[in-house]
Amino acid sequence: DQQVKQNSPSLSVQEGRISILNCDYTNSMFDYFLWYKKYPAEGPTFLISISSIKDKNEDGRFTVFLNKSAKHLSLHIVPSQPGDSAVYFCAASTRRTDNFNKFYFGSGTKLNVKP
Amino acid sequence: KAGVTQTPRYLIKTRGQQVTLSCSPISGHRSVSWYQQTPGQGLQFLFEYFSETQRNKGNFPGRFSGRQFSNSRSEMNVSTLELGDSALYLCASRQGVNTEAFFGQGTRLTVV
Numbered sequence: 001d002q003q004v005k006q007n008s009p010s011l012s013v014q015e016g017r018i019s020i021l022n023c024d025y026t027n028s029m030f031d032y033f034l035w036y037k038k039y040p041a042e043g044p045t046f047l048i049s050i051s052s053i054k055d056k057n058e059d060g061r062f063t064v065f066l067n068k069s070a071k072h073l074s075l076h077i078v079p080s081q082p083g084d085s086a087v088y089f090c091a092a093s094t095r096r097t098d099n100f101n102k103f104y105f106g107s108g109t110k111l112n113v114k115p
Numbered sequence: 116k117a118g119v120t121q122t123p124r125y126l127i128k129t130r131g132q133q134v135t136l137s138c139s140p141i142s143g144h145r146s147v148s149w150y151q152q153t154p155g156q157g158l159q160f161l162f163e164y165f166s167e168t169q170r171n172k173g174n175f176p177g178r179f180s181g182r183q184f185s186n187s188r189s190e191m192n193v194s195t196l197e198l199g200d201s202a203l204y205l206c207a208s209r210q211g212v213n214t215e216a217f218f219g220q221g222t223r224l225t226v227v
Contacts, residue, residue, distance in 0.1 A: 009155075034215055043119070043205055043218030044158070089157060095213040100146060100163055100170040103216060107157035 003027045004092050006106035013113050019077040021109050023090035026071065030092040034103070035064060035075045038087045047088075048075070051095070080113045087111070117142065119219035121206050127225045133194040136222045140187050140208030146170075147189040148216060149181060152203040164189055196226045 005024045013019045021035075031052035036044035050057040050064045050073070057064050063076045077084055087110045091103040120139040128134050140147050148171075149161040160173035164183035183189045187208075193200055203223050207216035 006157075032213065036218075041220070043121075043207075043220045046215045046217060049215055091158075100165055100212055102148070102160050102163060102171045102173070104160070105150075105158035107155060 002107075003030075004090060004104045004106040006088075006090060006109050008109050009107070010110040010112070013080045013111065015082055015113055015115050016079045019075075019080045019084065019111055019113065021075040021077075021088050021090075021111065023073045023075075023106050024071060025073075025092050025104075027092070027094075027104075028071070029094050030104075032093045032095040033064070033066060033073050034091045034093075035062075036089045036091065036105075037084075038089065038108070044089055077111075080111075082113050082115050085111055085113045119206055119208050119217055121204075121219035121222050123222060124220065125223045125225075127227060128196050130196055130198060130226055132196050133192065134196060134224060136191045136193075136204055136206075136224075138189045138191070138206030138208075138219060140189070140206075141210075141217055144208035144210050144217075145187050146209045146211075146216075147183055147187065148207045148209075149189070149191050150205040150207065151175075152205060152221070153201075158205065161191065193224075198226050200224065201226045 034049040035047040038044040087108045094101045146165045148163040150158040163171040181191045203221045205221045207218045209216045
């Protein structure tokens with residue numbers, strides 16, 4: 001059951017422009033969302049997260065937007081740099097309990113930032 | 116602070132064999148999770164351990180098993196290897212229940 005979906009396998013953007021990566025989820029119980037970046041031959045690196053009590057979280061060039069009614073989140077990278085070229089995974093989880101809730105990951109979007 | 120360490124980085128095994136992968140979490144992190152990454156499938160959750168107890172389990176056959184030791188280090192075992200088990204196996208650790216996970220570099224397993 002694919003509860004987190006990234007429908008765009010790849011995205012190509014010119015350096016300096018905005019990159020927008022999208023993610024949809026189906027489980028309304030999810031209240032914690034994360035983005036990870038992965039370079040080849042490396043493990044995913046945590047980028048940014050957002051709790052469902054917010055609709056936006058910013059960290060430098062990275063901003064995550066959450067639309068709970070649409071069950072949609074997006075990652076904006078402004079301005080995009082060639083070093084941002086990587087695979088980006090979104091993930092979702094439930095934080096409402098004190099139990100360890102697993103992360104559900106999307107299938108990833110490969111971002112290519114052209115110089 | 117050292118990151119998550121996985122050994123070995125690369126493995127080649129024959130069908131039918133078994134394999135053990137190792138993961139040392141970030142110091143102070145007591146939760147360790149394992150994921151399988153295959154092309155186009157994203158990260159598929161295998162299981163998570165905390166305080167030597169399995170807390171969560173994904174939808175993988177019983178050939179996939181794991182354990183965690185008292186020092187929080189974890190091992191994952193796959194028995195009777197199949198060609199389809201070829202993948203990147205990632206380990207992640209986290210400090211608490213509601214925190215982000217930090218990943219190791221992974222072990223690339225190739226089954227021939």
